Amino acid sequence: MGRPPVLPKKKKDGFWLEIRNKGAKSGGTILIRDTYEAMMQAARQYEITKDVVILGEHRNGKKVEETSRKKKSTADAE
Helix, strand or coil, X not given: CCCCCCCCCCCCCEEEEEEEECCCCCCCXXXXXXXXXXXXXXXXXXXXXXXXXXXXXXXXXXXXXCHHHHHHHHHHXX
């Protein structure tokens, strides 16, 4: 059988948001911005005519959890 012909895609680092037409239930377009401020500016720009879903920050192919959640979970473990 061998290995698959292509490697799985790696998620790009940055701040992700999804834009879709108002009332649409299925997929939209995913935008990736380098900074939080740039992501929020794009969200404000599109929120007038589109539904905007903020997907958060991704690093090394995984979603970055908020620091407040990590602090709470480590405090609970002690």
